[in-house]
Amino acid sequence: MNALVSKIIDAHGGLQQWRKFSSLRARLNQGGALWTLKGHPTTLSVTTVTVDLRREWASHSPFGPEAMLSSFEPGRVALSNADGEVLEELLDPRSTFAGHTLETPWNELQLAYFAGCAMWTYLNMPFLLAHEGVEAEELPDWSENGETWHRLKITFPADILSHSAVQTIYFDDAGLLKRHDYDVEIAGGTPGAHYISGYIDVQGIKIPTSRRIYPRQADGRSLPEPLVVSIELSDIVLT
Template identity: 60%
Template sequence: MHPLAQELIDAYGGLERWRRFDTLSAHLVQGGALWGLKGQAGVLDDTNVTVHLKEEWASHSPFGAEGRRSIFTPGRVALLAADGTTEAELAAPRDSFAGHQLDTPWNELQLAYFAGCAMWTYLTLPFLLAAPGVETEAAGEWQERGETWRRLHVRFPAAIATHSTEQTLYVGADSLLRRHDYDVEIAGNTPGAHYMTDHVEVEGIRFPTRRRIFPRQPDGSALDAPLVVSIDLDDIRLG
């Protein structure tokens, strides 16, 4: 592991403390242009997410109607009714995005895959950097918002379902995350710049609670508009 990856993990509470927990849940309020563009406006505007910390698993509830929930794993997504019965499911869900571009609509199972994959990645970083097969290396400094940020290039193994194999983290002088770059492979490799602020501490672990995602240009700069996705978190719990 690169020393900057270790610095990040230590700043967020340390791997030893993180490994004491099995699950993480949070209340989400979400917005931005993406949901309407994909034909899924309103489904996950106000919801709760739970992720497993020792395997790649996530669930959003409610998923649309009250009591309805999703189940995400890399190999399967499903939608469950309030009584627990399976309404719909899809094996090998990532394959269903073949040929998709940014404006290609999603069905509900594809939305469940994207939301589960995204939130599992976001909520397990930076501790995910210590997972088997994850490679990290320095990527130089970056000037933005009157600060100098150190960049960490991350390469994920095929076993981890995430936005893209290659991603970049930006680290402030306080050793906290400022920005997270990736290309959303399942949406035509659309480049995003994901900003994180307003950290809180829960059980000795730090979490950014305000997330804003904007388009990223070829030179690495981010556009001020449109706001692609907004995510505000509260009621974060570790179990």
């Protein structure tokens, strides 16, 4: 494993501790301009998110005012009722975003796909870097708001579906993540700068509770507005 990857993972609690668990559940509060832009201003504003730590799967409950349950995996997304009855499903969901731009609205299944894919990535980082086939390349340091952060360019293998195959993580001297950049392929490749803060210790794992995502410019600098997505996590449990 890349030495810097090892440092980052160790700073967040280490692989040995992480591998004691198979799922993460948290109370989720979300805001930002994206949800209204996509036609779902309050569907996932307050919900509970659960992600698998060993395979790519995530769920939100309740999903919308009908209190549905979503199920995301790379090749399928579905919405079920409280009794577990599948109400809608979509196979090969990523293909349905072809030709989308940032302004293209999503249906509920597409929203479930995006939210599941995003939260699975966020809540499995940085331990996802230890996945077989993930490549890490050191980039020059980055200065922002009077701080200097180290950077790694991350390339995911084909069996991991995320916002984009190539992403960049920023971390401080202690190895804690500060920022995470990617291009949202299913929204026309929209570039995002994702800021990470509010670390707490949960069962021996360092987990950030606050995230803010802003537009990213061509020079790598973020714009102060609009706030694209805000994420607040609480009641985090590893099982």
